[in-house]
Amino acid sequence: MIELQDLQKAFGEKPVLQGFTLKVRDAETMVIIGYSGSGKSVALKHIVGLLHPDVGDVIVDGQAVSTLDRDGLTLLRQGVGYVFQFAALFDSMTVADNLALGLRRRGLDEAEIEERVQEALALVDLSGTGERMPAELSGGMRKRVGIARAIALRPRYILYDEPTTGLDPVTSAVIDRLMVRTREHLGVTGVVVTHDMRSAYTVGDRIAMLYEGRVRQVGSVAEIQQTEDPVVRQFIEGRAE
Amino acid sequence: MIQAIGRRSISAVEAVGRVGHFVMDMVRALADIGVWARLTIVQMRRIGVDSLPVALFIAAFTGVVLALQASYTFTGAVPLYFVGTLVGKTMMLELGPVLAGLALAGRVGASMAAELGTMKVTEQVDALETLAYDPQSYLVIPRVLAGTLMFPVVVAFAIATGIITGWLTSLVLLDLSTQDFIKGLKLFYVFKDVWFGLLKSASFGFTITLVGCIVGLGTRGGAEGVGRSATRAVVYSAILILVLDAFWAVVLL
Ligand SMILES: Nc1ncnc2c1ncn2[C@@H]1O[C@H](COP(=O)(O)OP(=O)(O)OP(=O)(O)O)[C@@H](O)[C@H]1O
Ligand SMILES: [Mg+2]
Secondary structure, three states: OEEEEEEEEEEOOEEEEEEEEEEEOOOOEEEEEEOOOOOHHHHHHHHOOOOOOOEEEEEEOOEEHHHOOHHHHHHHHHOEEEEOOOOOOOOOOOHHHHHHHHHHHOOOOHHHHHHHHHHHHHHOOOOOOOOOOHHHOOHHHHHHHHHHHHHOOOOOEEEEEOOOOOOOHHHHHHHHHHHHHHHHHHOOEEEEEOOOHHHHHHHOOEEEEEEOOEEEEEEEHHHHHOOOOHHHHHHHHOOOO | OHHHHHHHHHHHHHHHHHHHHHHHHHHHHOOOHHHHHHHHHHHHHHHHHHHHHHHHHHHHHHHHHHHHHHHHHHOOOOOOOHHHHHHHHHHHHHHHHHHHHHHHHHHHHHHHHHHHHHHHHOOHHHHHHHOOOOHHHHHHHHHHHHHHHHHHHHHHHHHHHHHHHHHHHHHHHOOOOHHHHHHHHHHOOOHHHHHHHHHHHHHHHHHHHHHHHHHHHOOOOHHHHHHHHHHHHHHHHHHHHHHHHHHHHHHHO
């Protein structure tokens, strides 16, 4: 279980999170929606200790992230896969090495690493690209490699930062299905940041909207679809006014 | 005005504190030997390949100039074989390490700052952390260790090159025999000349790579930030090399 407790985070004078509280239950997929620049990526980074809150804390499996020492943080991170918004592939390595790096850290033997790399690439429909360099891939392909890199770890938690933004509708649907399957097969707990509402409805068990640094509303897909809250309504319907 | 000075001194103290923190984290990360050992070899090869041509090029011409200037300065008042003394001592003690250091601050320091800066702004450093790697043990230690170990090697070759071109110059342009050049070279030679020069080079290598890493990992703001970091790394390490050079002269000579 991941609990974000009253997170507050400002960059300089600019407050981004102002009391963000959210519970993600085991084996569910929580979708976080919100306007561009509202702090969704910032919130996600707090979960793995890439950013530290000014106030509040993140509790993962009963452990407060802020209290973890170096080894504790390493252990936590070994259980979490992170899909970055802009893929964040290591551009000095081949695609296969990008996937293998995290597995090597977990001490798997080379045969198993190779097997997992191939399997993960197949899952995102990129078999045969293992020897390519990230710079030779299209944006959408890079994104899928980023997802494969997280899935290959077979983590307990996966955090997806806008996994379908910038992909064509069919590839988006493939990625959505992949996220659903990952949850069903591996029992992964997921947090998905997105503003693609179709994707949110497909993969989410529950949806939370981040607005002005706080959770505006959180509820099941059905509850969000029938919301009375004008702010949430406007966002999910994508109206300009 | 006083306020401005105050602000400056506070930020200077903060900067020193940050560097101290960084170095402490680095020392702690030495525990991950399985991570950094192999990468250090890779970096050593890279630093060697990157810096040897520049360092040798500079040393070769410095040797020529030193020999000619020495003979010009002596004008017959001092026996000509002192050319060997001057070329040897100057290359080993000062110009070998410092000129190579300054050149490599541009070559190695800038490229490290740009590389790590790019990784930082494209979130590759964050990605590394989420894969449970400590950037200190994966990125910093291999570079700093490789710099500290490889610079003395590069400088040793540079010193040898400078002495050889100084000797060739003496032979061809100054009518100094090989025996006399070597006589001069040996005249005031003490073993300290060598280790002093190499110790200095190691400290330059440490400084250049450490500055490159700190500045690189502190990069903010896209391509422009990466460019700024590269420049900054060169400026800081060039200044530090000159300061360190004076420091070693005061402490050890
Ligand atoms: N490291 C940082 N330093 C300073 N400001 C930051 C940093 N990271 C994020 N911000 C600021 O925090 C705010 C929220 O950023 P964040 O990336 O979380 O937005 P987001 O909700 O993910 O938006 P998008 O949907 O466009 O990705 C932005 O205004 C951004 O400028
Ligand atoms: Mg974002």
